[in-house]
Amino acid sequence: MLDDRKLAVLRAIVEDYVSTNEPVGSKSLVDRHNLDVSPATIRNDMAVLEELGYIVQPHTSAGRVPTDLGYRLFVDRLSGVRPFSPAERRAIETFLAGAYDLDDVVMRTVRLLAQLTRQVAVVQYPSLTRSAIRHIEIVPLADRRLLLVLITDTGRVEQRTVDLPGQIADDAITQLRAVLNACLDGRKLADVASAVAELPERVSPPDRPNAAAVFSVIVETLVERNDERVVVGGAANLTAADFSRGLHEVLEALEEQVVLMRLLGESGDQAAVTVRIGSENEVHGLRSTSMVTTGYGAGEQALARLGVLGPTRMDYPTAMGAVRAVARYVGQILAES
Amino acid sequence: MLDDRKLAVLRAIVEDYVSTNEPVGSKSLVDRHNLDVSPATIRNDMAVLEELGYIVQPHTSAGRVPTDLGYRLFVDRLSGVRPFSPAERRAIETFLAGAYDLDDVVMRTVRLLAQLTRQVAVVQYPSLTRSAIRHIEIVPLADRRLLLVLITDTGRVEQRTVDLPGQIADDAITQLRAVLNACLDGRKLADVASAVAELPERVSPPDRPNAAAVFSVIVETLVERNDERVVVGGAANLTAADFSRGLHEVLEALEEQVVLMRLLGESGDQAAVTVRIGSENEVHGLRSTSMVTTGYGAGEQALARLGVLGPTRMDYPTAMGAVRAVARYVGQILAES
DNA sequence: ACTTGGCACTCAGGACGGGGGAGTGCCAGG
DNA sequence: CCTGGCACTCCCCCGTCCTGAGTGCCAAGT
Numbered sequence: 250m251l252d253d254r255k256l257a258v259l260r261a262i263v264e265d266y267v268s269t270n271e272p273v274g275s276k277s278l279v280d281r282h283n284l285d286v287s288p289a290t291i292r293n294d295m296a297v298l299e300e301l302g303y304i305v306q307p308h309t310s311a312g313r314v315p316t317d318l319g320y321r322l323f324v325d326r327l328s329g330v331r332p333f334s335p336a337e338r339r340a341i342e343t344f345l346a347g348a349y350d351l352d353d354v355v356m357r358t359v360r361l362l363a364q365l366t367r368q369v370a371v372v373q374y375p376s377l378t379r380s381a382i383r384h385i386e387i388v389p390l391a392d393r394r395l396l397l398v399l400i401t402d403t404g405r406v407e408q409r410t411v412d413l414p415g416q417i418a419d420d421a422i423t424q425l426r427a428v429l430n431a432c433l434d435g436r437k438l439a440d441v442a443s444a445v446a447e448l449p450e451r452v453s454p455p456d457r458p459n460a461a462a463v464f465s466v467i468v469e470t471l472v473e474r475n476d477e478r479v480v481v482g483g484a485a486n487l488t489a490a491d492f493s494r495g496l497h498e499v500l501e502a503l504e505e506q507v508v509l510m511r512l513l514g515e516s517g518d519q520a521a522v523t524v525r526i527g528s529e530n531e532v533h534g535l536r537s538t539s540m541v542t543t544g545y546g547a548g549e550q551a552l553a554r555l556g557v558l559g560p561t562r563m564d565y566p567t568a569m570g571a572v573r574a575v576a577r578y579v580g581q582i583l584a585e586s
Numbered sequence: 587m588l589d590d591r592k593l594a595v596l597r598a599i600v601e602d603y604v605s606t607n608e609p610v611g612s613k614s615l616v617d618r619h620n621l622d623v624s625p626a627t628i629r630n631d632m633a634v635l636e637e638l639g640y641i642v643q644p645h646t647s648a649g650r651v652p653t654d655l656g657y658r659l660f661v662d663r664l665s666g667v668r669p670f671s672p673a674e675r676r677a678i679e680t681f682l683a684g685a686y687d688l689d690d691v692v693m694r695t696v697r698l699l700a701q702l703t704r705q706v707a708v709v710q711y712p713s714l715t716r717s718a719i720r721h722i723e724i725v726p727l728a729d730r731r732l733l734l735v736l737i738t739d740t741g742r743v744e745q746r747t748v749d750l751p752g753q754i755a756d757d758a759i760t761q762l763r764a765v766l767n768a769c770l771d772g773r774k775l776a777d778v779a780s781a782v783a784e785l786p787e788r789v790s791p792p793d794r795p796n797a798a799a800v801f802s803v804i805v806e807t808l809v810e811r812n813d814e815r816v817v818v819g820g821a822a823n824l825t826a827a828d829f830s831r832g833l834h835e836v837l838e839a840l841e842e843q844v845v846l847m848r849l850l851g852e853s854g855d856q857a858a859v860t861v862r863i864g865s866e867n868e869v870h871g872l873r874s875t876s877m878v879t880t881g882y883g884a885g886e887q888a889l890a891r892l893g894v895l896g897p898t899r900m901d902y903p904t905a906m907g908a909v910r911a912v913a914r915y916v917g918q919i920l921a922e923s
Numbered sequence: 924a925c926t927t928g929g930c931a932c933t934c935a936g937g938a939c940g941g942g943g944g945a946g947t948g949c950c951a952g953g
Numbered sequence: 954c955c956t957g958g959c960a961c962t963c964c965c966c967c968g969t970c971c972t973g974a975g976t977g978c979c980a981a982g983t
Contacts, residue, residue: 272975274974274975274976275975275976276974276975277974286926286927287926287927287928288927288928288975289926289927289928289929290925290926290927292975292976292977293925293926293977295976296976296977306975306976307935308933308934308935309932309933309934309975309976310932310933310934310935310973310974310975310976311934311935311974311975311976312974312975312976349746349747350745350746350747351745383725383727383733384723384725384733386721386723386735388720388721388737390720396720396721396737396741398723398735398737398743400725400733400735400745404733404745404747406735406743406745408687408688408737408741408743409686409687410686410687410741482841483841484821484837484840484841485834485837485838485840485841487837488833488834488837489834496825497822497825497826500821500822500824500825501822503821503822504819504820504821504822609946611945611946611947612946612947613945613946614945623955623956624955624956624957625946625956625957626948626955626956626957626958627954627955627956629946629947629948630948630954630955632947633947633948643946643947644964645962645963645964646946646947646961646962646963646964647944647945647946647947647961647962647963647964648945648946648947648963648964649945649946649947
């Protein structure tokens with residue numbers, strides 16, 4: 250059904266279309282790539298490819314354009330991941346190495362990805378749940394209000410205000426701080442919920458209502474409210490691709506943190522680079538875009554995901570290479586700090 | 587030179603053009619607004635207005651379009667600020683009141699502004715330099731590395747890692763923490779630099795090199811590196827206005843924090859709503875956009891600025907009203923927390 | 924069973940060419 | 954100073970034509 254030449258034709262169509270943005274016809278195909286057969290032969294192959302749903306023609310008497318299915322076949326079987334040259338790798342590394350805190354790492358990563366791929370870059374903040382607590386700080390703000398600051402071993406700092414049911418004395422705060430740090434330091438955040446459950450008995454009875462308020466905020470922050478932020482960059486690159494009328498929808502989708510989270514999260518394998526093409530995205534406004542994502546993290550386990558988003562007509566090998574390389578180096582940076 | 591009717595004509599032209607996005611002619615003017623004179627009279631007025639540079643016609647035998655100068659006159663003398671109805675105010679208030687921390691306040695503010703004005707919203711994080719230190723925390727991360735966390739009375743939390751020249755003992759950290767909090771708590775950040783200068787003598791000599799490293803990071807963070815972040819939202823609204831080819835440039839400018847800072851910062855009066863129209867923006871890519879900004883802050887002094895950005899063809903009264911109202915309520919929220 | 928050249932066919936897109944219409948400037952009269 | 958009338962100017966829309974790239978099909982060649 251799909252002999253080698255037909256696959257080669259599909260690959261050629263994808264490559265040409267990606268680089269020229271024009272439907273590609275049989276004649277220009279044989280010219281550009283050195284397939285040593287005649288245009289007529291190619292036409293027959295293209296007819297088959299079209300029948301199978303890998304390509305379409307926008308209108309009669311026009312060249313062919315890959316379908317989502319065609320791109321899918323392309324990334325799955327026809328294209329590798331373009332590896333990055335040592336020079337490029339060095340550039341990535343030095344660019345990221347200059348960062349001085351987590352926010353900065355994330356910002357730099359977004360910029361870097363956007364610039365490397367000339368697409369929209371999307372980076373999720375390292376997840377809380379996989380990391381461990383390094384320190385908890387409590388600061389009185391007002392009479393019945395505290396500021397709770399949580400520092401994780403990935404360098405992330407979470408802050409939350411707590412409204413207390415009653416007054417609280419300074420030494421009670423000191424006690425509470427000691428208890429919290431004694432019991433929670435070094436705990437994986439995933440385990441915190443259960444650890445917190447046994448805390449109340451360590452607090453002197455009169456302070457328990459206040460302590461309970463603090464505890465519930467901790468649990469809420471870390472476990473239930475899984476509000477990973479997602480940072481987007483390079484939106485200007487969207488104007489290069491012509492989404493005709495859809496650009497508005499794409500931009501809208503990019504502003505919905507929830508939507509982005511879903512897109513990033515729905516990938517199977519954490520370590521591998523995964524590609525979601527066009528209609529494979531369930532999000533309505535992104536039916537004509539593709540996402541290339543992968544997990545990243547300090548060490549082995551993935552803490553979060555990052556990737557790029559662009560038109561389905563995208564240079565997948567390069568995008569995949571960039572995403573993979575950047576993820577790797579961000580992981581290194583995070584592991585070091 | 588500019589009698590009342592001519593001003594009325596200019597106002598009418600601006601209003602019509604803003605709402606229809608089409609060059610407005612003499613006839614449609616007298617129809618829509620009840621100027622009780624004939625089209626010919628209006629034509630004469632328009633000729634004068636054109637001569638003075640307030641309006642132009644895109645081509646002969648077309649209606650007139652306001653120039654930047656025209657809009658300028660409009661906002662300065664012809665339009666007030668559209669006040670918001672009590673219902674709208676309540677909506678703003680309740681929307682913002684749900685926020686649980688500073689990040690959330692800023693995010694909500696951006697969304698709110700974008701939605702109210704259907705333009706791009708721009709919100710600067712509350713400035714550090716105007717606020718005071720509420721607490722400083724030091725947490726050992728590794729052998730020769732500390733995490734420094736600064737909490738300000740505006741609820742902002744700054745974090746920075748410090749690389750130390752030498753080892754540091756736990757009790758030295760405790761001492762350092764005590765010294766810092768004793769001397770800096772409640773200080774305005776603007777005064778911190780001088781306060782820090784006298785700190786070294788309070789530290790026991792052997793620890794001074796390490797302490798110095800910490801102090802220099804503090805000063806650097808708070809004073810020299812004035813890295814106020816700017817958050818942008820509602821970029822999708824740009825697609826409604828037709829920037830033909832310039833949309834790319836606008837999006838690019840919006841991704842440059844530095845550019846945004848300059849735009850927000852360059853305003854004179856902190857409290858008033860200021861408008862910068864088209865070519866009044868020195869930034870290259872934003873020559874066809876206008877910005878409406880104002881300062882906001884807890885209490886009287888402005889901590890930072892916020893505003894909206896859109897095409898020069900913008901509903902200025904509404905935009906100004908929205909910016910003013912939102913700034914006011916954000917200030918309230920900040921003052922409370 | 925493929926491949927190839929030939930041939931007729933299709934259609935998007937650019938060039939050309941009128942109207943139609945909205946708008947203007949000017950002028951003479953109120 | 955305002956007004957109606959009038960001639961004029963272009964943009965824009967619409968229909969027409971034409972060209973060129975590309976296709977599908979077929980009959981002949983390997």
